[in-house]
Each structure stands twice: as structure tokens, then as C-alpha cells.
Amino acid sequence: METLTRIFDLLPYNKSKYNSQEVLAQKINGEWKTFSIDDFVQTADEVSRGLLQLGIAKDDKVAIMSPNRPEWNFCDFGILQIGAAQVPMYPTLAEADIKFILKDAEVKLIFVADATLVDKIEKVKQEQSLEIAVYSFDKIDGVKHWTEIQALGQQHHQVDLQPYKDAIGPDDLLTLIYTSGTTGTPKGVMLSHNNLLxxxxxxxxxxxxEIRRALSFLPLSHIFERMVVYMYFYLGISVYYAESMDTIVDNLQEVKPHCFTTVPRLLEKVYDKIVAKGQALSGVKKSLFFWALGLAHRYELDGKNGLLYDLQLGIARKLIFSKWQDALGGEVIAIVSGGAALQERLARVFWAADIKVLEGYGLTETSPVIAVNGPFKGQTKFGTVGKVLPSVDVKIAEDGEILTKGSNLMKGYYKRPDATEEAITDGWFHTGDIGELRDGFLVITDRKKEVFKTAGGKYISPQVLENKLKESVYIEQVMVVGENRKFPSALIVPNFEKLSEWAKRNGVNEKDKEALIKNAKVLDKIWVEVEKLNAGFGHWETIKKFALLPNEFSIDAGEMTPKLSLKRKVILTKNADLIEKIYAETNAQEHHV
Known part of the structure; x- marks a missing residue:
């Protein structure tokens, strides 16, 4: 069996162990096209030889800016096999970030998906006078196509790639990933082959x-999906790329995956849609649905609910939850959730429905997984991010911060020894997250930078409150504010679909979102929801006031990172006047503005 010391060793490993006939699949013109391990190896080798002819050498930086598609992987391996480092770039990146990354990484060549991204790159190239070769995945008039590099490689098929591979060690740079972060300039995280492996x-x-088929839709530009896809190659699992975020529902039905990775935001939307369908039922069917949902909310792992509960759950699974399974394609064995905190009730509900949602935790700097819940008995605990991985160490600092070290820890920040020194002390990386270890399971309680003090000196953990508030079907997004103020408040983006339905039922006839969020009845309704969810928190940390916003926080508006974390500083700045209004003395008796 092939020894695995570098990421590109995964290809011969997959060939010798599985000889996969469907390593990758993509939908082209309505048909799923699959690629075998032989196709993959041949194409990656041709790209490697082509890049060498273009003068790309060891340690050079080559970028990929594209949604998920097989070309992403072919070019990734083509780059890695000659010792160059791959720089993944989100297609949604803002112009300022594109400029910074291309310049900072000194990118020599970039693969881009389509005409829109080519225009973005060409604009930055001209403004910054950058010498970067641009190749597209789509065929575009006047733009070099990536297959030209492949063809160049075919013309030089006699070039032996082995000496190039032999010159690459496990600790050599594999990739340079720029973290958008919720604050400041992007930092280039240097990850080695060994880090990822x-x-x-x-x-x-x-x-x-039993897992043989996966659907992939989270961006490969993010280390979470990229590591998982490498793992699929290692396990001989076929990777099917969803056409887009909008086609996931259809693609689930076509592919019938055994697993996929996701972020909590998407699971929340799936759950809300399921509940909405339940609400639309009537009579016995509706009663049955909510009986099953009530059972699910009480679900405990490993049969701890007792025999009677298990019998009832068996009935609920047959009558109700089997339909949830069908909505996900009917064959899902496990879903891995990462990137943000998963509501505990969601984990319970999905597990009760026999859909194992495994929450994990990590950072780009840790390649990314530090801890993750498993699907087998004793491997999962609700409200935690699972057990720490075998080759990872974790300790909790005196102030509660999670510190970690291990073979997954980055080489450092590119050209930033100052930032590296600040992040790593005596080999321990400061995650910036607050947490604790309970019976071997890691619990995240908040982001260190996001915990704030009220004017009364009380500490507030916004994430905990936000997660609780999002349990309301009427609340789509929320950000808790109140640093150095008398009490915490919330900026709330309602679920307008649900709110409009409620408004119609209750004689509120506002025509647009702006009018709806100013309506007194609507404001009172949201306050009832907030009050209900405030229960269980200490008086000092309950939400005392809120303001409704007409538009969702988005990546395009610069309010969210590509992995859908809130950019708190941006949101605070944009809504500064509204926040001032919340805390104005004149509104002291009101719960909303």
C-alpha cells in the first residue's frame, strides 16, 4: 500500500485500495458526469506538466477562485504535485480582499470559474499592475482556458514528475488560506501536507x-470542506458536487447521498421548512406531527429515554420522520455540521429522526478539526463539539480560552511573524474561543473577542443568547449588542415568510417589510417571542429591548464572512444610529424601537 506523507499521495492510495470508478461527479447539461481515479490521476499529471512548462516552480503561489467543480480538484493536485502552494479564493470576495491576497501571496497564475470572476480579476490586475496569468474553467472568448495547460502537459508527457514529488516533504507548504476574519486585514494561514493529512x-x-456517496456544496475554498473532500478520497467515497446552493434539494433527491457537511444556518432553514409543512397540516395529521416533534425535543442518546419512549419513537420515525429522511434523499447516514454553533435542540430533533448530525469544531489554523462528535455509541454528547481528535491536544487557559497544539496546527501566518507570535505561545495556539472540557467532551461557550461587559460590569455571551433567540420561527437572524451599556439588546431580522403569515391571520395588512417591522402588533408579537426565550437566563443577561431590521445580514453587504459568521463590527457601524435610539432614555419604558 502506498505510503501517505503528502496530500497528493491520496491519488495512488485511492487507486491501489479502491480503484474508484466514481471519485468525482458533476452535473453538466442535466446529466451527471463521473470521473474515475484514472481520469483524475491523468488530468492532475497533465496540469502539473503544463504548469512546469509555464515556469511555475516549487513554492510559487497559484490561486483558484471558483465554486466546487472537478476542475478545482484537478488543478489543486496539479499544483501540489510540483511543490507549488495553492491559494483558494472565495468567489464572493470583495475587491479589496482580492487586491490584498493577489499582492500579498505574489500569485503567479490564477484559475477562475467564469466570465464574472475573470472581469473581477482583470480589473484588479490593471489597477495594481499585476503580472498574473489568468485561466478560466468555463469557455470564454478571448480568455485562456484551463485545458490549454492540460494540452501543454500532454505535449510534454515525457517529463517525469517523480523527482518533483520526491522534493516535497510532509512539512512543506501545501496551501495558503486567507482568513477573512470578522475584523481587520486577511491573514494568510500556512498549512503543510502533514497538517491536512x-x-x-x-x-x-x-x-x-457504509458511507460510499457524498454530496458537496460548502465551498472548497474553506478548509472544512477541502479537508473533508481529501478524506473522501482517502476513504474511497464518491464526491458529487451540487450544481449550486439553490439546487441542493433537487441534488439530494438525485444523488441520494449517505453524508454531507453543512453549516447550522442551512439545518435551521431545513428545520423551519419542515415545521412550516407541519403547521399547514390539519386534524389528526397535524396532531401526529407535533406529537412526534414533541418527542424529538426530549430525545436523549443511547436509549436513555427508556423503553416506552423508544417504542413511541419507533412509531414517530415510521409515520413522520421517514418523510424527513426522504427529503434528504432517503439514504443519509450522517451529516457533519461545523463553522458555527449548532442549536442543541436541532441536534436532538435530527438524531431523534434517525439523522445523525455530528457537530465539530475547529479553525483554519488547525486544518481545521480540533474536536468532533462521532456517530457511534458514547461518541456524541449534545451541547458539545465532541471529543478532541487523537493527534490534537487541548487545554483551557485561566481566563477560559481554549488553547490547542498538535500535528494539525499551522506553520504560521504568511509574512506575519508578529501575528504568529501573538497567536502561539510555547507551542499552544490561542483559539479566541472560550470553553471547557466536560467528561472528555469540549464545550464552546463563546468567542473571547465577542464576550462583552455591560455598564454594570456583568459579562454577556452574545452567541448563547443569539442561538436561543433563533429558536423562534419568527426570528431569522439576530445580533446581541450592549457593550458598556446598561443592558443587552438585540438587532433582529425577522423570518418575513412566517411573520407575513402571522400578520395576515391577525389582521395586519402592511404591504412591505419596512411597514411590517414598524407595525405595533408585529413589534408586540416579537416581544412575546423574545420574552419567552429570555426565560432561563439571569436577569442581567436577558434582552431588554430590540430593533427589527428589514434586510438579512449577507456576505454581499459585507456583514457576514463566507462561512456565515456575523461581522459584528460592520453590523455595529451600519446600525450605529439605530443602536443609539435603542438606548435613548426617551424609550426607557419601550421594549422596541
Missing amino acids: SNVKDSAPLYPK
Whole structure:
């Protein structure tokens, strides 16, 4: 069996162990096209030889800016096999970030998906006078196509790639990933072959052996999906790329995946849609649906609910939850959730429905997984992010911050020894997250930078409050504010679909969102929801006031990072006047503005 010390060793490993006939699949013109391991190896080798002819050498930086598609992987491996480092770039990046990354990384060549991205790159190139070769994945008039590099490689098929591969060590730079972060300029995280491989090997045993097919839709530009896709190659799992975020529902039905990775935001939307369908039922069907949902909310792991509950759950699974399974394609064994905190009630509900949602935790700097819940008995605990991986160490600092070290820890920040020194002390990386270890399971309580003090000196953990408030079907997004103020408040984006339905039922006839969020009845309704969810928190940390916003926080508006975390500073700045209004003395008796 092939030894695995560098990421590109995954291809010969997959060939010798599985000889996969469907390593990758993509939908083209309405048909799923699959690629075998032989196709993959041949194409990656041709790209490697082509890049060499273009003068790309070891340690040069080559970028990829594209949604998920097989070309992403072919070019990724083509780059890695000659010792160059791949710089993944989100297609949604703002112009300022594109400028910074291309310049800072000294990118020599970039692969881009389509005409829109070519225009973005060409504009930055001209403004900054950058010498970067641009190749597209789509065929575009006047733009070099990536297959030209492949063809160049075919013309030089006699070039032996082995000496180039042999010159690459496990600790050599594999990729340079710029974290958008919720504040400041992007930092280039340097990850080695060994960083990623250690994470692949640690995570792989948590995947049940029956898993043979995966649907992929989270961006490969993010380390979470990229590591997982490398792991799929390691496990011989076929990777089907969803056409887009809008086609996931259809693609689930076509592919019938055994697993996929997701972020809590998407699971929340799936759950809300399921509940909405339940609300639309009537009579016995509706009663049955909510009986099953009530059971699910009480679900405990490993049969702890007792025999009677298990019998009832068996009935609920047959009558109600089997339909949830069908909505996900009917064959899902496990879903891995990461990137943000998962509401505990969501985890319970999905597990009760026999859909194992495994919440994990990590950062780009840790390749990314530090801890993750597993699908087998004793491997999962609700409200935690699971057990720490075997080759990772975790300790909790005196102030509660999670510190970690291990073979998954980055080499450092590119050209930023100052930032590296600040982040790593005596080999321990400061995650910026607050947490604790409970019976071997890691619990995240908040982001260190996001915990704030009220004017009364009380500490507030906004994430905990936000997660609770999002349990309301009427609340789509929320950000808790109140640093150095008398009390915490919330900026709330309602779920306008649900709110409009409620408004119609209750004689509120506002025509647009702006009018709806100013309506007194609507404001009172949201306050009832907030009050209900405030229960269980200490008086000092309950939400005392809120303001409704007409538009969702989005990546395009610069309010969210590509992995859908809130950019708190941006949101605070944009809504500064509204926040001042919340805390104005004149509104002291009102719960909303």
C-alpha cells in the first residue's frame, strides 16, 4: 500500500485500495458526469506538466477562485504535485480582499470559474499592475482556458514528475488560506501536507463504513470542506458536487447521498421548512406531527429515554420522520455540521429522526478539526463539539480560552511573524474561543473577542443568547449588542415568510417589510417571542429591548464572512444610529424601537 506523507499521495492510495470508478461527479447539461481515479490521476499529471512548462516552480503561489467543480480538484493536485502552494479564493470576495491576497501571496497564475470572476480579476490586475496569468474553467472568448495547460502537459508527457514529488516533504507548504476574519486585514494561514493529512487520518475513523456517496456544496475554498473532500478520497467515497446552493434539494433527491457537511444556518432553514409543512397540516395529521416533534425535543442518546419512549419513537420515525429522511434523499447516514454553533435542540430533533448530525469544531489554523462528535455509541454528547481528535491536544487557559497544539496546527501566518507570535505561545495556539472540557467532551461557550461587559460590569455571551433567540420561527437572524451599556439588546431580522403569515391571520395588512417591522402588533408579537426565550437566563443577561431590521445580514453587504459568521463590527457601524435610539432614555419604558 502506498505510503501517505503528502496530500497528493491520496491519488495512488485511492487507486491501489479502491480503484474508484466514481471519485468525482458533476452535473453538466442535466446529466451527471463521473470521473474515475484514472481520469483524475491523468488530468492532475497533465496540469502539473503544463504548469512546469509555464515556469511555475516549487513554492510559487497559484490561486483558484471558483465554486466546487472537478476542475478545482484537478488543478489543486496539479499544483501540489510540483511543490507549488495553492491559494483558494472565495468567489464572493470583495475587491479589496482580492487586491490584498493577489499582492500579498505574489500569485503567479490564477484559475477562475467564469466570465464574472475573470472581469473581477482583470480589473484588479490593471489597477495594481499585476503580472498574473489568468485561466478560466468555463469557455470564454478571448480568455485562456484551463485545458490549454492540460494540452501543454500532454505535449510534454515525457517529463517525469517523480523527482518533483520526491522534493516535497510532509512539512512543506501545501496551501495558503486567507482568513477573512470578522475584523481587520486577511491573514494568510500556512498549512503543510502533514497538517491536512493528520486531520484526514484522525477524522476518517468517525465515518461509518457504509458511507460510499457524498454530496458537496460548502465551498472548497474553506478548509472544512477541502479537508473533508481529501478524506473522501482517502476513504474511497464518491464526491458529487451540487450544481449550486439553490439546487441542493433537487441534488439530494438525485444523488441520494449517505453524508454531507453543512453549516447550522442551512439545518435551521431545513428545520423551519419542515415545521412550516407541519403547521399547514390539519386534524389528526397535524396532531401526529407535533406529537412526534414533541418527542424529538426530549430525545436523549443511547436509549436513555427508556423503553416506552423508544417504542413511541419507533412509531414517530415510521409515520413522520421517514418523510424527513426522504427529503434528504432517503439514504443519509450522517451529516457533519461545523463553522458555527449548532442549536442543541436541532441536534436532538435530527438524531431523534434517525439523522445523525455530528457537530465539530475547529479553525483554519488547525486544518481545521480540533474536536468532533462521532456517530457511534458514547461518541456524541449534545451541547458539545465532541471529543478532541487523537493527534490534537487541548487545554483551557485561566481566563477560559481554549488553547490547542498538535500535528494539525499551522506553520504560521504568511509574512506575519508578529501575528504568529501573538497567536502561539510555547507551542499552544490561542483559539479566541472560550470553553471547557466536560467528561472528555469540549464545550464552546463563546468567542473571547465577542464576550462583552455591560455598564454594570456583568459579562454577556452574545452567541448563547443569539442561538436561543433563533429558536423562534419568527426570528431569522439576530445580533446581541450592549457593550458598556446598561443592558443587552438585540438587532433582529425577522423570518418575513412566517411573520407575513402571522400578520395576515391577525389582521395586519402592511404591504412591505419596512411597514411590517414598524407595525405595533408585529413589534408586540416579537416581544412575546423574545420574552419567552429570555426565560432561563439571569436577569442581567436577558434582552431588554430590540430593533427589527428589514434586510438579512449577507456576505454581499459585507456583514457576514463566507462561512456565515456575523461581522459584528460592520453590523455595529451600519446600525450605529439605530443602536443609539435603542438606548435613548426617551424609550426607557419601550421594549422596541
